[in-house]
Structures are given as structure tokens and as C-alpha cells.
Amino acid sequence: MPLSFLQPTFLYGLAAASAPIIIHLINRRRAVVRRFPTVEFLRLAERRVARRHRLKHWLLLLLRTAAICLLALIMARPVLTGSGALGIAGDPLSLAIVLDNSLSMGYQEARAPRFALATEAAARLLRMLRPDDRAVVIPTDGSGPKPLSAVTLTAGPAQYARSLRQAFEALEAPAPRKQIVLVTDLAWGGWRQFTLAQVERVDPQVPVQLIAVGDPALRANLTAKAVATREGGAYKGVPARLEVTVANFGAAEARDQLVQLYLDGRKADQKAVTVPRASGAGMSQVPGEATASFTVISEQEGVLAGEVRLPPDPLAADNTAYFALQVQGTIRTLVVDGDPGLSLASRETFYLAPALNPERTDDAPILPDVVSIAELPARNLATYQAIILANVGELGGELAQRLRSSVQGGRGLIIFLGDKVNPEGYNQGLYAGAGLLPARLRAIRRVAETTGIEPPRAPHPVLRPFQAAGMEALVSARFAAYVAVEPPADPQVRTVLALRTGDPLLLERRVGAGRVWLFTSTADRDWNDLSIKTAYLPLMQALVREAANRTLPALGATVEVGQPLILRDAATAAGQVARIRTPSGATTLLTLTRGTAEAAAAFTHTTTPGLYRVELPGQSQAYAVNPPFEESQVERLPEQELKRLLAPLPVTLIPYRGPEDLARLQSTQRELWKPLFLLLLLALAAELAFAQRLTK
Amino acid sequence: MALNYFDPQILAKLESLELRARTVVEGLMAGIHRSRAKGFSSEFEQHREYTPGDDLRHLDWKAYGKFDRYFIKEFQEESNLKCYVLLDCSASMGYRSDGLSKFEYGCYLAACLSYLALRQGDAAALVTFGEGLKRFIPPRAKQGHLREICEELEARRAEGRTNLGRVLQEIAEAVRRRGMVVVISDLLDDRAAVMQGLKLLRFKGNDLLVFPVLDRDELELPFKELTLFRDLEQDVRVTADPRVIREEYLRALQAFIDAYREECRANQIDHVLLNSATPLDKALIQYLAWRA
Numbered sequence: 001m002p003l004s005f006l007q008p009t010f011l012y013g014l015a016a017a018s019a020p021i022i023i024h025l026i027n028r029r030r031a032v033v034r035r036f037p038t039v040e041f042l043r044l045a046e047r048r049v050a051r052r053h054r055l056k057h058w059l060l061l062l063l064r065t066a067a068i069c070l071l072a073l074i075m076a077r078p079v080l081t082g083s084g085a086l087g088i089a090g091d092p093l094s095l096a097i098v099l100d101n102s103l104s105m106g107y108q109e110a111r112a113p114r115f116a117l118a119t120e121a122a123a124r125l126l127r128m129l130r131p132d133d134r135a136v137v138i139p140t141d142g143s144g145p146k147p148l149s150a151v152t153l154t155a156g157p158a159q160y161a162r163s164l165r166q167a168f169e170a171l172e173a174p175a176p177r178k179q180i181v182l183v184t185d186l187a188w189g190g191w192r193q194f195t196l197a198q199v200e201r202v203d204p205q206v207p208v209q210l211i212a213v214g215d216p217a218l219r220a221n222l223t224a225k226a227v228a229t230r231e232g233g234a235y236k237g238v239p240a241r242l243e244v245t246v247a248n249f250g251a252a253e254a255r256d257q258l259v260q261l262y263l264d265g266r267k268a269d270q271k272a273v274t275v276p277r278a279s280g281a282g283m284s285q286v287p288g289e290a291t292a293s294f295t296v297i298s299e300q301e302g303v304l305a306g307e308v309r310l311p312p313d314p315l316a317a318d319n320t321a322y323f324a325l326q327v328q329g330t331i332r333t334l335v336v337d338g339d340p341g342l343s344l345a346s347r348e349t350f351y352l353a354p355a356l357n358p359e360r361t362d363d364a365p366i367l368p369d370v371v372s373i374a375e376l377p378a379r380n381l382a383t384y385q386a387i388i389l390a391n392v393g394e395l396g397g398e399l400a401q402r403l404r405s406s407v408q409g410g411r412g413l414i415i416f417l418g419d420k421v422n423p424e425g426y427n428q429g430l431y432a433g434a435g436l437l438p439a440r441l442r443a444i445r446r447v448a449e450t451t452g453i454e455p456p457r458a459p460h461p462v463l464r465p466f467q468a469a470g471m472e473a474l475v476s477a478r479f480a481a482y483v484a485v486e487p488p489a490d491p492q493v494r495t496v497l498a499l500r501t502g503d504p505l506l507l508e509r510r511v512g513a514g515r516v517w518l519f520t521s522t523a524d525r526d527w528n529d530l531s532i533k534t535a536y537l538p539l540m541q542a543l544v545r546e547a548a549n550r551t552l553p554a555l556g557a558t559v560e561v562g563q564p565l566i567l568r569d570a571a572t573a574a575g576q577v578a579r580i581r582t583p584s585g586a587t588t589l590l591t592l593t594r595g596t597a598e599a600a601a602a603f604t605h606t607t608t609p610g611l612y613r614v615e616l617p618g619q620s621q622a623y624a625v626n627p628p629f630e631e632s633q634v635e636r637l638p639e640q641e642l643k644r645l646l647a648p649l650p651v652t653l654i655p656y657r658g659p660e661d662l663a664r665l666q667s668t669q670r671e672l673w674k675p676l677f678l679l680l681l682l683a684l685a686a687e688l689a690f691a692q693r694l695t696k
Numbered sequence: 697m698a699l700n701y702f703d704p705q706i707l708a709k710l711e712s713l714e715l716r717a718r719t720v721v722e723g724l725m726a727g728i729h730r731s732r733a734k735g736f737s738s739e740f741e742q743h744r745e746y747t748p749g750d751d752l753r754h755l756d757w758k759a760y761g762k763f764d765r766y767f768i769k770e771f772q773e774e775s776n777l778k779c780y781v782l783l784d785c786s787a788s789m790g791y792r793s794d795g796l797s798k799f800e801y802g803c804y805l806a807a808c809l810s811y812l813a814l815r816q817g818d819a820a821a822l823v824t825f826g827e828g829l830k831r832f833i834p835p836r837a838k839q840g841h842l843r844e845i846c847e848e849l850e851a852r853r854a855e856g857r858t859n860l861g862r863v864l865q866e867i868a869e870a871v872r873r874r875g876m877v878v879v880i881s882d883l884l885d886d887r888a889a890v891m892q893g894l895k896l897l898r899f900k901g902n903d904l905l906v907f908p909v910l911d912r913d914e915l916e917l918p919f920k921e922l923t924l925f926r927d928l929e930q931d932v933r934v935t936a937d938p939r940v941i942r943e944e945y946l947r948a949l950q951a952f953i954d955a956y957r958e959e960c961r962a963n964q965i966d967h968v969l970l971n972s973a974t975p976l977d978k979a980l981i982q983y984l985a986w987r988a
Binding site for chain 2 (some may be wrong): 042045
């Protein structure tokens with residue numbers, strides 16, 4: 001236990017301890033000389049009592065000296081820095097202060113935010129250091145050592161493992177004493193994923209002191225956990241339903257909490273929700289959740305900057321959630337009906353057209369324009385985002401080239417076969433000639449007992465609607481006939497769906513900037529019953545969206561603060577420069593690099609919650625960066641759990657809430673004047689008793 | 697208030713030692729009955745007028761017939777006792793706390809005893825000694841002998857060492873007839889040698905009276921400051937805090953005195969410890985009681 005003195009000047013008073021000895025020596029020299037007759041008896045007596053008396057005398061001298069020493073020591077105010085203290089005494093100290101600047105440190109305590117308390121404690125620690133000590137301040141945001149004044153509160157998570165590793169690295173240099181002090185609120189969130197193995201460089205000899213700021217009592221804290229949409233995408237003029245999940249980490253129910261929705265900075269709507277209290281505690285705590293639903297209609301294409309704001313609470317930083325609502329334009333689809341039939345029901349597109357626009361309105365996401373083969377040449381293909389050929393018999397060479405150039409320009413072509421189709425003509429015109437067909441057609445194959453769809457093994461964007469449910473409906477469709485195809489010669493041709501016979505049902509081929517899909521059966525009920533299955537509508541819409549490259553989800557990607565934004569594009573986009581605009585308005589340029597199958601880039605400076613807009617040639621995207629959800633669990637980690645997580649490091653926890661604990665922080669250097677004063681009284685009492693006995 | 701002439705302090709104010717002795721002894725004798733031994737003598741010395749209380753057997757009827765007045769016949773009393781007073785004149789006897797030194801006190805006592813002996817018709821002798829005999833005044837019974845004794849006492853100083861044992865042996869050899877030996881000394885000498893000398897005197901039929909004379913300081917050790925004690929006769933030094941060693945010192949001193957007392961009692965030697973501040977009558981009464 002190192003000892004130090006608050007008033008070391010008084011230690012000079014220890015010199016006064018020699019006074020009794022000097023007085024003793026002077027007194028010896030001043031002995032009265034007396035001639036006396038019975039000296040022999042004196043000598044005899046002196047011999048008998050001398051040893052005993054000398055012992056008492058020296059004891060008396062010792063007591064007097066001790067009394068003066070104790071008095072000097074008391075005035076010098078000795079302090080003991082012990083195990084419960086920060087131990088800043090003794091040999092030169094190498095100190096690493098890991099300062100928690102994660103989101104939860106913004107929690108407003110009675111006196112000040114937790115981060116202010118933590119900074120105050122850290123500053124106090126630094127002031128306690130002596131000239132021979134050295135210290136480094138490491139914030140938990142992972143940015144590495146920096147001056148205390150440069151550490152600011154972030155909206156990100158606490159990266160304890162990374163910052164502790166940096167602390168151990170900073171203490172690698174030889175030093176008489178090393179110590180790590182972690183100033184934190186010990187909020188549960190930051191420790192959920194922590195293991196000591198992540199620290200990698202652990203020195204078990206280095207003691208770790210934890211200064212826990214904030215009130216350990218659990219209080220209410222609401223946060224917007226998630227924003228989601230029911231539908232796959234948001235389209236211009238089409239209502240989109242947003243669902244906002246509000247989580248409550250408090251121990252009490254949060255009644256009638258106002259959830260406000262802002263779009264492009266303007267308040268769009270608000271709802272009141274009652275959020276039940278959290279259940280459980282610590283690692284097993286489950287926050288109470290409630291959902292607020294909003295309906296959003298945008299008349300413009302593009303990205304809508306959305307915010308969900310919750311009522312103010314002690315932790316303001318997690319009261320706002322950001323999202324990017326990506327509104328896409330309607331998909332104009334040219335549908336060429338190759339078998340108009342004699343009646344409406346016998347038309348090849350009888351099921352297809354309603355599947356694309358079920359409500360037959362002009363503001364639907366997909367607007368099919370059904371034409372006959374005769375009308376096709378007159379159409380301007382450039383005005384459509386997708387083209388569907390449904391059982392179209394013959395295509396002239398000129399038309400095939402128009403289609404090819406249209407597809408190469410980025411549009412999608414979907415080909416349904418049927419009894420009107422001449423496989424050889426298709427092979428000559430669209431396969432060998434235009435190079436559009438994914439595979440060479442053979443002949444119509446009729447199946448006596450019908451066949452079904454083989455459950456798909458590989459995921460595909462077209463099949464995304466069936467990921468959660470509906471796949472059974474898809475595979476339950478029965479196929480009586482289809483056109484068999486040769487195995488694709490182009491390795492880039494992908495079989496999206498296959499029949500149980502082993503023949504492909506849906507093939508995909510990339511042609512230039514666009515893509516071609518070949519459905520080897522009919523679009524109506526002539527060869528199969530897919531069109532009367534519930535899977536028909538989502539499959540057709542997904543095909544059209546995929547063909548039109550209008551597959552963006554309603555909400556842009558969301559990442560948490562501190563996580564990188566991964567920008568992806570086609571491999572051909574390698575070398576293109578992405579322009580990233582942060583919520584603060586700053587712009588960063590990032591070049592996409594070529595990967596194995598795509599071009600990509602990572603933007604890592606997601607330090608501020610908000611919307612990050614990314615501009616690439618020909619496209620615009622938006623990413624929402626939100627506070628880490630775990631940081632909203634502000635309940636303090638129990639000491640036992642903490643020690644378990646940090647074992648075998650020697651850990652000491654020091655609660656710190658405010659000025660009273662600041663004084664306690666100082667008094668970790670325990671003053672010793674009280675026991676010394678008691679000792680002084682005892683020494684004086686003993687001296688008095690001895691002196692009286694000796695002079696009796 | 698009448699003066700106490702037994703008080704050594706008051707006696708010290710009297711100039712002549714002889715006068716002091718007379719004062720003490722006469723004062724003492726006036727307070728006690730006359731000894732039966734007095735007046736038993738055949739040698740006429742003088743007449744004196746009768747005073748009430750005189751023994752009528754000594755009335756001189758012839759003188760009454762001649763002068764019609766009562767006269768008492770006084771005779772020179774015969775003595776068959778020789779009293780030897782041995783006075784220690786060593787340096788240790790010269791110690792004084794206040795008032796008289798042990799030596800001075802011894803001188804008074806010796807003078808008083810001599811006078812008392814002479815007054816009772818005994819022959820008084822004085823021996824002054826230190827390491828050896830300093831002077832030996834032989835025993836005589838004449839009144840004028842007192843002056844010689846007093847002159848010797850007044851001339852003597854306390855100095856030098858003591859060898860009481862040897863002196864006692866010398867005296868034992870010198871004393872041919874049995875007598876009374878009074879030793880006035882602090883007895884700070886080799887106890888075995890002293891007792892051997894005393895025993896020798898006793899063996900020769902002498903009656904012995906030992907007056908150990910000690911000063912109040914020696915008996916009480918009242919000092920309070922750290923003191924370097926130097927012996928008066930030998931080169932012995934002790935530095936000690938009297939307060940610390942007092943208890944042990946007094947115990948040792950008492951053991952010393954008690955040892956003398958016990959041995960004296962065993963050898964039928966009277967032992968009377970005297971404080972140099974105590975009145976002389978104590979010693980004289982002791983002497984008279986012993987003499988009787």
C-alpha cells in the first residue's frame with residue numbers, strides 16, 4: 001500500500017524527534033557531582049536496578065520520540081492508497097484511461113450527462129498524476145489514444161474489446177507500475193458481445209479499475225427500434241405502410257408516447273402508443289415493444305429522408321430513428337399478346353395483365369400496355385421499362401434487333417412460350433440471330449400426367465416473394481406441356497426454376513445492360529395452371545420489377561453507427577467514383593474496386609446518425625445510419641457479471657455519481673491521521689505513566 | 697521556651713567543646729536520679745553547704761557543731777571502670793547534609809561520654825583513628841582530663857581512610873584491664889574485620905557499645921537530580937538517578953545496618969544507630985542505661 005503525504009513540509013518536524021534524545025544526553029552531562037560516604041551501596045543499588053531502569057528509560061525515550069514523530073506525521077497528513085483506491089502513489093505509474101464515449105454515456109443523470117461525469121472523473125485522475133507518471137486516454141469508439149479534450153461523445157457503440165486492446169498496447173513499454181482505468185457507465189448493451197479473447201493482448205498483471213458513472217437504478221428509456229414496410233417497395237403515388245417499433249427498456253410502462261413521423265424534414269404524421277415495460281434483467285432483459293403504423297404516399301420518385309422521433313427522455317440520442325424511403329416510378333410494361341383469341345377469356349394475357357395491375361388503375365406500380373403483334377412495330381420500345389412476349393409466333397428480324405438493342409440498353413425482356421411459337425423460328429431469330437434467348441428451343445413436350453416445379457435450391461431476386469411463404473403454392477402448379485430447351489451454351493445463363501422432369505422452366509440471361517427471361521410454358525392456363533395459383537401474381541410482378549431494374553426495397557439499407565456502408569454495383573462499375581454525402585453535408589468520394597463478381601466500396605465514417613446519400617453514375621441510393629440498439633439498454637452491468645467477463649484480470653469497481661463520489665475518489669487515498677492521533681494519545685498516556693513511575 | 701541543649705544544632709553554637717559536654721551531661725543528670733554509685737569513696741575532697749535532698753548520712757556533724765550550719769562532706773569517688781571512647785576520624789565521617797557533620801556529632805558524643813564517665817568517677821580514655829591510630833589518650837579519672845580530651849577532639853579533622861578492624865585489634869592489645877569500649881564510627885569498613893576486632897575486645901572482657909553514626913542523607917538519600925557520586929575515601933564513582941535507585945539503596949543500607957546489629961547482638965555488643973541530627977541525650981541515656 002503506497003504511502004504519501006498531503007502536507008509533506010511537516011515531515012521536517014520529524015527532526016524534532018531527536019529532541020528527547022538530545023535532552024537526555026544533555027541531562028547526562030549535567031549530572032550533579034556529590035561526594036558521598038556510602039557510594040558502595042549506591043553502586044550496589046545501581047547495579048541491581050540499572051538494567052531494568054535503563055530499559056524503562058529507553059522505553060520512555062522511545063515513547064517521547066514516537067509521540068513527536070506521530071505529531072509530525074499527523075500534521076503531514078499521510079494518506080494510504082490501497083486496493084480500493086486508484087493506486088496512484090508509489091512508483092511511477094503508466095496509466096491507460098479508457099473513456100467510454102458511446103451513445104449510452106449521453107444519458108442525462110441528475111447532475112449531468114454520464115459522459116460529463118466520466119470526463120470529470122478522467123480529468124481528476126490526470127490531475128492526480130505526478131510528474132514521473134504517464135497516462136494515455138483511449139476512447140471506446142476505437143479511434144485510439146487522444147487528448148482528453150479531444151474525446152467527444154459519440155452515437156456509436158462502446159468497443160470495449162478494441163479499446164482495451166489499445167490500452168494494453170499502450171502499456172507494453174516497461175514501467176514499474178501499470179494500470180488501466182475504465183471510466184464507463186457499464187451499460188449492458190456494450191458488454192453483450194464482449195469476450196476477453198477479443199482483446200487479444202491481455203496482461204493479467206495489469207490491474208483494471210472501473211469507475212462506474214451514473215445511477216445504477218433502472219429508469220425509463222424509449223428507443224425507436226426499427227422502421228419497416230409491409231410491401232416490397234415504395235412507388236410513386238402508391239400508398240406505403242410504415243411500421244415503427246418502439247422499445248421500452250424501463251421498468252415501468254410508457255403510456256401514450258407520441259411517435260412522430262417526419263419526411264424530408266416536415267412532420268408527416270404522429271401516433272400515440274403505449275409501450276409495455278421491459279421484462280427480465282441483464283443479459284436476458286427483453287424490452288417491451290409496441291408498433292405505430294403510418295401510411296405514406298409520395299408523388300415524387302427518389303429518396304425520402306424519414307425520421308421517427310420519440311418524446312424526450314434521459315437518453316435523447318436514441319429517440320430518433322432515420323430511414324430512407326426509396327420511391328420508385330411506375331413500370332411501363334409492354335405486353336405483346338400473341339394469341340388474342342376469340343374471347344376475352346381466351347386471350348393469352350387474360351391472367352397476366354390483371355396480375356401486373358390487379359386494380360387496373362393508372363397509379364399502379366406496374367402499368368401493362370397490352371398490344372397485339374400487329375401493333376408492336378408502331379410502339380416506341382424506349383418508353384417501356386419491360387417488354388413481355390406472350391406466345392408470340394413469329395418475330396421479324398428487324399423487330400428482333402429492336403428488341404436486342406432495347407435489352408442491351410438496360411430493359412428487361414420476358415418471353416412466354418405457347419402453341420403459337422415456332423421453336424425453330426425462335427432459334428433462328430432470337431437465339432442465333434439476336435442472341436436474346438437463353439437457350440436453344442427444341443420442341444413442345446407434353447406431359448401425360450402433368451409435372452410440377454422443382455423446389456428451387458438457389459435464391460434469386462425473382463423468388464424473393466416466396467422466401468417467407470408461398471413457395472408451396474408455386475411448386476404446386478401443374479404443367480401439362482412446355483418447350484424443352486437445349487442445355488444453355490452460355491455459362492452466364494441461369495436456371496431460376498426447373499420442372500420436376502428436369503427441364504428448365506425459367507431461364508435468365510444477361511444481355512448488355514439488360515436481361516432476358518425465358519418461361520418455357522404459357523402465361524395462361526393453356527399448358528399449366530400456374531396462373532390460377534396464388535403464386536402467380538407475386539411471381540409475375542417480381543419478374544417485371546427485376547426486368548425493369550425496379551427492385552429497390554421501400555427502405556434503403558440501414559446500418560448502425562460505426563458500421564461500414566458497403567456500396568455494391570455490377571462488376572462493370574469498377575473504377576467509378578461514388579459521391580457520399582453525410583448528414584452534416586460533407587461530401588466524400590469513394591472509388592469502387594472490382595471484386596470477384598461485383599464492384600464494391602466500403603464507407604466507414606458512419607459516425608453520425610442520419611441519412612447518407614450515395615450518388616453513382618446513373619443511380620442514386622440512400623442509407624440510414626441509426627444509433628446501435630444495444631446502447632439503449634442503459635441498465636448497469638452487475639459487478640459479478642463484469643468480473644466474470646474480465647476474468648482473470650484483477651478488477652475493482654468504483655461507483656461514481658457526482659461531487660460526493662469525486663471526494664470519495666480523492667479519498668481513495670485514505671487519510672491516516674485518525675489512527676495516528678489515537679496512537680499519539682496512547683503514546684502520551686504511556687509516557688505519562690512511565691515518567692511518573694520512573695520519577696516516583 | 698527553654699533551649700534543648702541536647703540538640704546538636706544548638707550545641708554547635710557553644711564555643712567550647714568542653715562546655716558543650718558539660719552542658720549536655722549536666723542537663724541530662726539534672727533530669728534523672730543520682731546514681732547509687734556516686735559518693736562511694738573514702739578519699740575526702742571538699743565540703744559544701746547542705747541543700748535539701750542531700751543524703752543525711754553525709755552530714756558533717758562536727759562542722760555543724762563548729763559553725764552551726766549544715767555541711768555535706770564530698771569524697772573523691774573511686775572508679776574501677778575505664779571507659780575507652782573510640783572516635784572514627786576518617787574522611788567519610790566528615791560528611792554533612794546540614795548542621796553537624798558525622799565527625800562533629802561524634803566529637804560531641806565523645807566529649808559528652810568522657811565527661812559523663814569522669815563525672816561518675818570512671819576513667820575516660822579517647823582513641824582517635826582513621827586508617828590507623830591517630831592518638832591514644834590513656835584513661836584517667838581526673839576532672840582535668842576532660843580538657844585534654846576536648847583539645848584532642850577540637851584539633852582533629854576528618855580525613856583519610858578507615859581501617860576500623862585493625863584499630864580495634866590494636867586497642868584490644870593495648871587494653872590490659874577490662875573496661876568499657878565505646879565505638880563512634882559510621883562503620884563503613886570491611887564488616888568482617890570490624891566484627892573480628894569487636895569480638896576480640898569482647899573476648900577480653902570488655903563491654904562494648906557501638907554507636908554507628910550516619911547522616912540523614914545517607915539514611916534517606918533525598919536527592920532528586922541525576923548525580924555523580926564520588927566516594928569520600930576511595931576512588932569510586934557512580935552516576936545514578938537517586939529517585940530510581942533510592943529504594944534499592946535503602947534496602948542495601950538497611951541490610952548492612954541489620955547485619956551489624958544482628959552480629960552485635962549475637963556477641964552481646966550494644967548497637968545503637970545514631971542519626972547525626974538526633975539529640976545527644978538518646979546516646980547518653982543509652983550509655984547510662986548500659987552503664988547501670
